[in-house]
Amino acid sequence: MRFPFAHRPESNRSADRGEQVTDTFGPSALRVGAKSLELPGGVCASFAVAGYPREVGAGWLEPLLTYPGRLDVSLHVEPIPPLIAAQRLRRQLARLESSSRSNADHGRMADFTAEAAADDAANLAASLARGHGRLFRMGLYLTVHAADAEELEAEVQRVRALAASLLLNAQPTTFRALQGWVATLPLATDAVRLRRAFDTGALAASFPFTSPDLEPRLGQTPVLYGLNAYSSGAVWWDRFAQDNHNSVTIARSGAGKSYFTKLEVLRLLFHQVEVAVVDPEDEYRRLASAVGGTHIGLGAPGVCFNPFDLPEGQDEDTFIRRALFIQTLVAAMLGGPLAPAHRAALDRAVVAAYAARGINSDRRTWGRPAPLLADLAAQLDRDGSAEAADLSARLAPYVTGSYRGLFAGPTTTRPDGHLIVFSLRDLPEETRPVGMLLALDAIWRRVANTGDRRRRLVVVDEAWTLMHESEGARFLYRLAKSARKHWAGLAVVTQDAADLLASDLGRAVIANSATQLLLRQSPQVIDEIGTAFDLTGGEKAFLLAAGRGEALLCGGSGGDRAAFYAVAGPQEHDLATTDPAELIELDAARGHAEEVDPL
Structure with missing residues (x-):
């Protein structure tokens, strides 16, 4: 029998469009045999699984999914309403118990298969009654492809042997070859309807994305990290379901660490996780633009960020903490700690600058326009003390000099939204510590805001640039220690493994990271990495030869590990x-x- 799937005219423009559609979604024609189909590019045969093992574990279908030849595996799942499932289980239990009693009454030997089935049915009924699970109808179908009939016969024998090793009874769809092939297409159509009842646990173990190599705790924010490098099973991970939500990603330049981090950020945004990124190289601009995020290019022309802004919805001591932060910021601008007399003069000037705008410790005044750095300099000039005059003179580059751009006016872009990117690329080296301090302060205010609790992730890309600055180092240390208490996670991404492992801060970040990701490493640091993460010889060899995007995931309280490659x-x-x-x-x-x- 020959079934034309589409007519392909050659005369007009729509013909070309129709040809593209048929080439994409199916062949133009096929020949149907008793057990096989002839396609334009080869032949195929389909099988329906009629028998299953009594017990299955996680990833038990993995051998079929990783078959080296071309094998299509289709899983059809249909839920059974609880009332109908309970009725059918009762009838099944009644039949099995009746058969067992009949055998006992007539002196026949016990049917152990029936007794095992009765036990299983009783357990399922108890699980349904307690609401611990449900019943589903599941159909499993296989389609083997080959270039010709001779090769197909050999492939069929290998697939049936593989199925038999899994205790699966794969039966050919004789005289229903077309229906069997259609059942393995991504059409959600099952004309064969050879089903088997599965409970929730067995169905979950049969799910194609179950990895037998990694059994993490998954909560409400699971993320697909990639495919297992050895078994091709999917590697899912939920950082918010681990003991803490922090992660550390270490790789040499060009190994794909930023690429992988962007993929995780994108997928966490689907789970409504708020993400803030410290981006030294302006690599997240396109990502922020695509998802409607907020991009703040510190140091770029026309971009201002006023450190005097008072955040909304904060505690009663917000005004005091903002005044203290201004003192810390001025110390960073001047390149060192302030003497007590200078700090006292600065504190008077800060309070006076706020008072000149009508702002004080009363929350009702916090909505008024905040003062600028120029207002602070003016109050220092009015103070009259030698210390105030000295501070005003040293702040001149940031008020009227070449560094004034970032502080010249009110904030141009508020750090709000589901994705906030602070780009540091345009900051000159002389003002980078100051801009970095502003970005980290804005991020910490959102993380520590007790009035707005939500899942948050703080990504620090190229973290080695922050670790060289004292304020950046202290921020990383504080966030690594206390992020979990604020329902937040810290993702540290760096290519300078030596600096991370050689400092107390780096070791503290690693020790407080339940998720550890290692991509390709250089031979110069592999021994140090191996000692810090307790890697085996095989794992070190994998990291030395890993391709771009290949990584080793080390995480979980049980020391779960999986080698995978990122997919996008x-x-x-x-x-x-x-x-x-x-x-x-x-x-x-x-x-x-x-x-x-x-x-």
């Missing part, structure tokens, strides 16, 4: 890549699209 969809890849060649192509394609359709 086309749109995710476009947002995460930093390859200059790919970025040029993306910009060219975007410009062409705007020329074609300017709207």
Whole structure:
């Protein structure tokens, strides 16, 4: 029998479109045999699984999913209403018990298969009654592909042997070859309908994304990290379900650490996790633009960030803490701690600058426009003391000099939203500690806001740049220690493994990170990495030879480990890549699209 799937005319424009559709979704025609189908590119045979093992574990279908040949595996799941499931279980129990009693009355030997089935049915009924699980109808179908009939016969024998090793009874869909093939297509259509009742636990173990190598605790924010490097099973991880929510990612330059971090940020945003990023190289701009996030380019022309702004919804001592932060900020601007006399003069000037704008410790005044750094300098000039005059003179570069751009006016972009990116690329080296302190202060205020509790993640990319600054180092240490108490996680991403492992701060970050990710390492630091993370010889060899995007996940209280490689969809890849060649192509394609359709 020959069934044409589509007619492909050659004469008009719609014909080309129809040809593209049929080439994408199916063949133009096929020949149906008793046990096989002939397709334009080869032949295939389908099987329906009629028998299953009595007990299964996590990832028990993994051998089928990782079969080296071309094998399509389709799992059809249909829930059974609880009332119908309970009725059927009662009838099944009645039949099994009746059969057992009949055998005993007539002196026949016990049927151990029936007794095991009765025990299973009783356990299922008890689980349903307590609401611990449900029943589902599940159909498992396989389609084997080959180039010709001879090769297909050999592939069929290997697949049936593999199924038999898993205690699966795979029966060919004789005289229903077309229906069997359609059942393995991504159409959610099951015309064969050879089903088996599964409970919740067995169905969960049969789910194709179950990894037998890693059994993490999954909560409400599971993220697909990638595919297992050895078994091709999916590696899922939920940082918010671990003992703490912190992570550390260490890799050499070009190994894909920032690419992977962007993928995790994107997928956590789907779970409504608020993310803040400290971005030294401005790599997250396109990502923030695509998802409607907030991008603050500190140091860029026209971008101002006023440190005197009072946050909304804070505690009663917010005004006092803001005044103390201004003193810390001024100390960073001047390059060292302040003497007691200078600190006293600065405190008087800060309070006076707020008072000149009508702002004091009364919460009702906090909505008024905040003073600027120029207002603080003016109050120092009015103070009249030698210490105040000295502070005003030393602050001149930030008020009227070449560093004034960041503090010249009110804040241009508020650090609000589901994704906040602080870019530090445009900050000159002389003002980078100051800009970094402003960004970290804004992030900490959101994390520590007790009036707005939610899951948050703070990503510090290229963390080695922060660790070289005293204020950045203290921020990382404080957040690593206390982030969990504020329902937040710290993600430290760095390529300088030596600096991280050689400092007390680095070791504290690692010790307080339940999620540890290692990508490709250089031979110079692999021994130090191996000692710090207790790696085996095979794991060190994997990290030395790992390709771009391949990583070793070390996490969980039980020391779970899995080698995986990151996977991304086309749109995710476009947002995460930093390859200059790919970025040029993306910009060219975007410009062409705007020329074609300017709207």
